[in-house]
Structures are given as C-alpha cells and as structure tokens.
Amino acid sequence: QRFRFCGDLDCPDWVLAEISVLAKISSVKLKLICAQVLRELLGEAIDYEKILKLTSDAKLESGDVKATIAVLDFILSSAAKHNVDGESLSSELQQLGLPKEHATGLCRSYEEKQSSLQDSLRACSLRLSQLDSVSWRVDYTLSSSELQEVSEPLVHLMFKVRDRDRGTTEAVPMAVSAGKFRVLLAELKQAQALMKTLL
Amino acid sequence: CAFFTGKLNTGVDTIQHGVEGLMYLLTESSKLMISEIDFQDSIHVLGFSDELNKLLLQLYLDNRKEIRSILSELAPKLPSYHSLEWRLDVQLASRSLRQQIKPAVTIKLHLNQNEDQTAQVLQTDPSTLLHLIQQLEQALGEMKTNHCRRIARNMK
Numbered sequence: 099q100r101f102r103f104c105g106d107l108d109c110p111d112w113v114l115a116e117i118s119v120l121a122k123i124s125s126v127k128l129k130l131i132c133a134q135v136l137r138e139l140l141g142e143a144i145d146y147e148k149i150l151k152l153t154s155d156a157k158l159e160s161g162d163v164k165a166t167i168a169v170l171d172f173i174l175s176s177a178a179k180h181n182v183d184g185e186s187l188s189s190e191l192q193q194l195g196l197p198k199e200h201a202t203g204l205c206r207s208y209e210e211k212q213s214s215l216q217d218s219l220r221a222c223s224l225r226l227s228q229l230d231s232v233s234w235r236v237d238y239t240l241s242s243s244e245l246q247e248v249s250e251p252l253v254h255l256m257f258k259v260r261d262r263d264r265g266t267t268e269a270v271p272m273a274v275s276a277g278k279f280r281v282l283l284a285e286l287k288q289a290q291a292l293m294k295t296l297l
Numbered sequence: 298c299a300f301f302t303g304k305l306n307t308g309v310d311t312i313q314h315g316v317e318g319l320m321y322l323l324t325e326s327s328k329l330m331i332s333e334i335d336f337q338d339s340i341h342v343l344g345f346s347d348e349l350n351k352l353l354l355q356l357y358l359d360n361r362k363e364i365r366s367i368l369s370e371l372a373p374k375l376p377s378y379h380s381l382e383w384r385l386d387v388q389l390a391s392r393s394l395r396q397q398i399k400p401a402v403t404i405k406l407h408l409n410q411n412e413d414q415t416a417q418v419l420q421t422d423p424s425t426l427l428h429l430i431q432q433l434e435q436a437l438g439e440m441k442t443n444h445c446r447r448i449a450r451n452m453k
Contacts (some may be wrong), residue, residue, distance in 0.1 A: 224382040224405055226418060263416060285392055293389050 101190050103177040109194060116169035117194050122156045123166070129203035135170040136211045140218050174208055178216050183210035230258040230267055253279045325363035326357050376410040402426050 099108050118130060131152050138144035153163050177187045184205040191201040235254040242248050257270040333354060340353055381404060385424055386398040406417045439445055
C-alpha cells in the first residue's frame with residue numbers, strides 16, 4: 099500500500115515497527131515530544147532530558163526513546179517534504195496502526211509548524227554556492243608605466259562567496275573596465291527582468 | 298615501561314623488546330589465525346616453561362578475535378558512500394538564448410574516506426539519469442543470478 103507522506107511509496111518497515119512503540123506513550127505526552135522534535139527540525143537544540151522524562155511512564159528502553167525521536171523526525175519531515183496536509187497525515191497514520199487520539203495530536207502539532215518546516219527545508223536544499231555580499235569601488239587611473247596619461251575609470255568589485263559545506267567565505271575580487279562593466283550591468287539587468295516575470 | 302623496569306629489575310630496552318616481541322607474536326598469530334596446536338608448536342622452540350607456554354596460549358585465544366577486528370580496520374579503503382543531495386532545475390534562459398526549457402538534475406555525492414569527508418558535484422539531464430538508474434538496477438539484479446548465488450552460498 100502506498101502512502102502520500104512516504105512520497106507515494108511503501109511505508110518503510112522500521113517506521114511501521116516504531117509506530118507500535120509510539121502507541122505505548124500517552125497521546126498528551128506524545129504531542130509534547132512532537133513539539134520537541136519540531137523544535138529540533140527547525141534548528142533549535144533538542145532537550146533530550148525532557149523527552150526522557152516524558153517517556154519514563156511508558157517504561158521505554160533507551161534504544162526505544164531514540165527510535166521514537168527518529169520515527170517522529172521521519173514522519174514530520176517526510177510529510178512536510180511531500181506537502182501532506184494534517185488531515186491526510188492523520189488518516190494515513192491511523193491506517194498504519196496509530197490510535198486516533200495520538201494521530202490527531204501529532205497532526206495538530208504538525209499543522210501549526212508545517213509552513214515553517216517547509217521554509218526551513220527549502221533553505222537547506224542543495225545549493226552549490228551562495229553570494230554573501232558585494233562591495234565596489236570606482237577608481238580613476240591617472241597614469242601607468244605603459245602610458246603617461248591613462249585617464250580612465252575602473253570599477254573594483256569584491257564578491258564574498260559562501261562555501262556551504264565548510265561554512266567559510268571566500269573573497270573573489272575583480273577589476274572591470276568601464277566598457278566591460280556597462281556590458282555586465284546590461285546583461286544582469288536582462289536576467290533580472292526575466293526573473294521578475296517568474297516571481 | 299619505567300614501571301616494569303623497577304619491578305623486574307631489568308633495563309628499559311629489555312622491557313621494550315619484550316613488549317614488542319609479544320606484540321609481534323600475537324599479531325602474526327591472529328593475522329594467520331593459526332590453530333592451538335600450531336601456536337603451541339611454534340612457541341615450544343623458544344624453550345619457555347610449560348606454565349609460560351600455557352599462559353601465552355591462553356593470551357592468544359582470549360584476544361585473537363579483538364586483534365583480528367582491529368587488523369581488519371587497517372586495510373586500505375576506497376571512498377565510501379555517505380549521503381546524496383539532489384535538486385531538479387529547469388533552465389529557462391541564458392545569455393545566448395532565451396525561451397528555453399532545459400531540465401537538469403544536480404547531484405552532490407558525499408563520500409567518506411578515512412574520516413575525511415569529500416563531496417563531488419555532478420549534473421545530468423533526466424534521460425542520462427534514467428539510464429544511470431537502469432544500469433544500477435541491473436547491477437543489483439546481478440546478485441540474484443545463479444552464478445552470484447552459487448558463490449555466495451559457497452562463501453558461507
């Protein structure tokens with residue numbers, strides 16, 4: 099059977115197995131654990147101690163606690179990835195054996211954070227490089243060793259490019275003559291106009 | 298080494314050579330996975346007391362599994378798969394040509410090699426990607442042929 103939140107594929111076996119563990123936790127506590135996992139997905143630190151306290155009633159082993167976090171992580175991020183609405187997610191989880199109360203609570207937490215989750219996932223999508231900043235300076239060359247009177251403007255550009263893997267910024271400087279700079283500006287303006295038609 | 302020098306009343310060099318000798322004996326024996334009898338025969342020529350021979354044999358048998366697992370980590374390794382990121386883009390226009398529709402898949406392959414993480418960026422069009430997937434599925438399918446199954450059975 100195919101599930102939307104799994105990207106129209108079969109539900110992975112381990113998710114199926116862990117859903118039965120989720121049912122052991124009370125639905126109220128599950129909603130709170132969900133809130134913690136959502137915080138972590140949105141980039142904040144996870145409070146593992148809190149989750150341990152919330153799962154202590156269900157008497158889960160430490161391996162089970164980690165598995166609970168993993169399965170919630172998968173369900174929430176996969177649902178956001180495939181743009182599944184709360185209702186559909188709830189019915190699919192119930193089909194997989196999650197009790198109605200648990201599914202409803204989980205999906206309510208999901209719906210509240212769905213668009214923030216999708217924004218955060220969009221931001222960490224594959225991107226080869228990123229322009230951090232541009233700075234410029236216009237000089238006027240008076241004279242050089244080759245020609246006594248040069249009298250030409252020169253633009254210095256400095257692009258700061260961010261390497262996403264290493265988190266470092268690389269500076270790419272270049273000097274552009276007036277003519278070349280005019281061409282560059284015209285081309286970029288054309289590209290910008292094209293981008294505007296798409297927005 | 299200094300600790301044992303005091304206790305056994307011998308030079309530091311002697312202790313060091315002793316430790317090195319013991320290490321060599323254990324790693325070579327574990328590497329070749331020799332049987333008890335072979336091990337006993339080998340150390341017999343050293344002329345130690347029976348008690349010492351028994352101790353050495355016990356040391357070998359107790360530790361050889363762990364030594365073998367450490368030795369297996371030392372083999373040279375090719376870069377291994379860590380994770381894969383992808384994105385699907387459509388090129389609509391370029392400086393030279395407007396009104397295009399050119400889909401492209403950009404892939405970032407993260408590899409692990411001896412605790413070093415490297416990344417390879419690849420780009421392909423959808424038809425090449427489909428061909429790639431087909432080839433990989435064929436490779437996986439090879440595992441199910443009789444030839445591979447026979448070899449896998451014999452290895453167990």
